[in-house]
Amino acid sequence: MRLAGADSNTESLEGEGRVDRKKQQEAYENYVKRKTPVHNLPANMTKAFITGGIICVIGQSILNYCEKIGLDKDISGGWTSMILILLSVILTALNVYPRIAKWGGAGALVPITGFANSVAAPAIEFQKEGQVMGIGCKIFTIAGPVILYGVFTSWVLGFLYWIGKIAGLL
Amino acid sequence: MTQGLQSIAFEQSPYVVSSASVVGKKEGEGPLGKMFDMVETENLFGEDTWEAAESTMQKEACLLAMGKAHIDKEDVRFLFGGDLLRQGIATSLGVEQFGIPMFGLFGACSTSGEALALASMSVAAGYGDYMLAVTSSHFGSAEKEFRFPLSYANQRPLSAQWTVTGSGAFLVGKKRSHVRITGITVGKIVDFGLKDSQNMGACMAPAAADTIERNLKDFGREPDDYSRIITGDLGYVGQSILFDLMRGKEIDIKKNHIDCGMMIFDQNKQDTHAGGSGCGCAASVLSSYVLPKLERGEWKRVLFVPTGALMSTVSFNEGASVPGIAHGIVLEHC
Numbered sequence: 001m002r003l004a005g006a007d008s009n010t011e012s013l014e015g016e017g018r019v020d021r022k023k024q025q026e027a028y029e030n031y032v033k034r035k036t037p038v039h040n041l042p043a044n045m046t047k048a049f050i051t052g053g054i055i056c057v058i059g060q061s062i063l064n065y066c067e068k069i070g071l072d073k074d075i076s077g078g079w080t081s082m083i084l085i086l087l088s089v090i091l092t093a094l095n096v097y098p099r100i101a102k103w104g105g106a107g108a109l110v111p112i113t114g115f116a117n118s119v120a121a122p123a124i125e126f127q128k129e130g131q132v133m134g135i136g137c138k139i140f141t142i143a144g145p146v147i148l149y150g151v152f153t154s155w156v157l158g159f160l161y162w163i164g165k166i167a168g169l170l
Numbered sequence: 171m172t173q174g175l176q177s178i179a180f181e182q183s184p185y186v187v188s189s190a191s192v193v194g195k196k197e198g199e200g201p202l203g204k205m206f207d208m209v210e211t212e213n214l215f216g217e218d219t220w221e222a223a224e225s226t227m228q229k230e231a232c233l234l235a236m237g238k239a240h241i242d243k244e245d246v247r248f249l250f251g252g253d254l255l256r257q258g259i260a261t262s263l264g265v266e267q268f269g270i271p272m273f274g275l276f277g278a279c280s281t282s283g284e285a286l287a288l289a290s291m292s293v294a295a296g297y298g299d300y301m302l303a304v305t306s307s308h309f310g311s312a313e314k315e316f317r318f319p320l321s322y323a324n325q326r327p328l329s330a331q332w333t334v335t336g337s338g339a340f341l342v343g344k345k346r347s348h349v350r351i352t353g354i355t356v357g358k359i360v361d362f363g364l365k366d367s368q369n370m371g372a373c374m375a376p377a378a379a380d381t382i383e384r385n386l387k388d389f390g391r392e393p394d395d396y397s398r399i400i401t402g403d404l405g406y407v408g409q410s411i412l413f414d415l416m417r418g419k420e421i422d423i424k425k426n427h428i429d430c431g432m433m434i435f436d437q438n439k440q441d442t443h444a445g446g447s448g449c450g451c452a453a454s455v456l457s458s459y460v461l462p463k464l465e466r467g468e469w470k471r472v473l474f475v476p477t478g479a480l481m482s483t484v485s486f487n488e489g490a491s492v493p494g495i496a497h498g499i500v501l502e503h504c
Contacts, residue, residue, distance in 0.1 A: 025363030025491075032364060032372040035414075036407055037328040044325075092321050101323030108323055117323045125319030128219045142322060 044105050051104025055111045059084055081112055088113035092120040118142040174388025176356050176381075177498075183350040184293035186501070187241070187300065187341040189457040190234030192227045194309065194335030197446075197454065200435045205458040206336075207234050213310060213335055220310030221260060224253060224337070227450075228264030228306045231339035235302065239341050243268045246341070247298025250285040252276050253306050253449055254333075255315060260306055270302060278478030279374075279403050280357070281305040282338060282453040283497030286474075289342040290351040290499075299344050306337035307448025316367070316483060329369040331405050331447035334434055338453025348465040348504060355385040355498035359480065363491045367481055370492070371408025371431075371444055374477040377494030378404060379415035381475055385498040386421065393423045397469035400460060401496070402452030402476030403431035405445030430455035430476075452476035460501070467503045474499040 059080050066076035091097040097117045101108035108114055122141050126134040140147065164170040173179040191206045198209030208230060215223040215230075228251065236243060249268070252275035253260035261274055277284035285303035292301050312333040313320055342351065360377040367373075378401050386393065393399060404412055409429050416423050430452045431445035456474055463469045477496040486492070 021363075028362045028376075029364060031414075032366075032369065032411065035411055036369055036372065039325070039328060092323070095321055098321055098323045102325060105325050114323060117321075121319040121322035124321055125314055142318065 047103055048105045048107035051100065051107030052111060053107070055084070055108070055113055058087075059111075084111070084113050085116040088116035089120045092117045093124065115143060115146065118146075173353060174384070176358070176384050177353055177388035178291065178294075178356075179353040179389070180290065180294040180351065182294055183352045183502075184290045184342050185345060185347040185504075186349040186351060186461060187343045187345045187347050188235050188239035189338065189340045189461050190231045190238060191454040191457040192231045192234070192337045193450070193454050196309070196332075196440065197334055197336050197434060200440060202434055202455065202459055205462070206454060207231075207458070213308075220308050220314060221255060222263070224255070224260035224306050224308035224311050225264030227308070227335075227337035228253070228261060228304050228339070229267070231306070231337040232265060232268065232302060232304055235304075235339040235341045239343075239345070241300055241341060241343075241345075243270055246270045246300045246302050248273065248289075248292060249302040249304065250275055250288045251302075251304040252281040252285065254278065254312055260308070260311065261304070264306070265304065275305075277476075277495060277497070278480050279307070279370075279447055279449050279452065280476040280478030280495050280497050281449045282340075282402070282456065283357075283474065283476040283499055286340060286342065286351065286499050287354040287356060287497055289340070290354060293342050293344060301342045302339060303342060304337065304339040305449040305453045307333050307335070307450035309333045309335045309448075312448060326443060327368050329366075329371065329407050329444050331370055331403065331431060331444045332435060332440075332442035333448040334403075334446045334451035334454065336434075336448070336450030336454035338450065338455075338457040340453075340457065348467070349461055350502055350504050351499060352471075352502045353389060353500040355381055355388060355500075357381040357384075357496040357498065359493045359495050361491055361493035365486075365489065365491050367479070367486050367492055369407060369444075370403075370447060370479040371405040372411055373479045373481075373492040374494035374496065375404055375408045375411040375415060377496040378408070378412050378475055378477045379419065381496040381498045382416070382423065382473065383419050383421060385473060385475075385500070389500070393421060393426060396426060396471055396473045398460075398472045399423050399427050400456075400472055400474050401427070401429045401431075402478075403445065403447040404429050404477055405431040405447065406437065407444045408477075433459065449476075464501055464503045469503065471500065471502045474501055 062080045126138040192208040215226040217223045249270040249272035251261040258274045282305045289301035289303040434446040435442040481492045
């Protein structure tokens, strides 16, 4: 707070006070960082690799099976995504998927199953608040940003592709 | 009468006439499980929503506390209550049916201290014979409001704390019992600029250190004058920071410090990371574990310091820091 008519001396003191406070806050933040235990990164990465790998193997098996019974490549891909999403939603409802993610971390979050979980979980939680204000408004609270920026990024890339084509670069 | 800069020493100390604790399943399975008055194995407490479940806990805790003391709700002059939910709905909907004139409070997880301070001040000032102080938190409603839906798959950092599903109610009054509130130290908001809401122990430790130091100075006491100094929910990370901060003030509380958040769960078996948190944490441990020890005279005098992290989902998204607050309640055997 600065009073009107305060002399320059006070002002500079106040300025220093602010800098000091900032420095103190930074020092405390660094100290807390040192004090706070964190997950073991190599162990977490290994677990993520195994979990993500298993999910991908399941996906690949579904894809191979679909192609084996004579579906074309695109339709097989569609079936694969849909079955993985269904599995994830069922496991979310049974409260199993959070346990998989607790162990497997990003390995369970990054594949499409993680995305499905992030839509199913709010739907379950906010069901009590009604079909419109609950599920309707809140189902995408977690997945919303992914959808928005996913669509936006593809629009930007599509635009660059279009420019590239006109310019004869592609 | 006022004592020092931030404290009050009561000339006629009010008594903690009775208290009650109501907790959920996980708390019931913890180290203090057998000491709670009521453990509900179904976390919805027979209700449809987490919020209604939390209200039911508060209602049950109040009923138990009044029942133990054989005091009717009509005899309770004022009720001081609060919780973590927006606009304090768990309290409003939980205590509505009692028809007791009430003050709704918010002090984050320090609310039990705030409620006890106001209730004891009111009794000491002669504004009524009995006051009820109540607070609660619920894992389901807190996760939903502050973090993610329960079935969302994510990894909690090791500094994260587990919100206690529990409620504690305290009847403060003139009727003799074996525990009195002899003084209080009202805490200041202390902000060290930390923004990590998943490390609340570190956000609240500076406030706890400030209030403990203030209490010792105001009353002219040493840490040894207290059988225990009991913080609310600093957890493992917060406790180690509190010790460091106190060492900086040349006060050693290591010998007699305990933390409710560290006691309510078994860190190794219950996967609760840095410990318990929430209004219900300090309140239920005070009622189930601390007060009985004071009643029996095992402890003569304790300083109860529930700590709160003052934040909302909006302040967090807008990048504001998470300041802390802690209130000190001096409880003595008599």
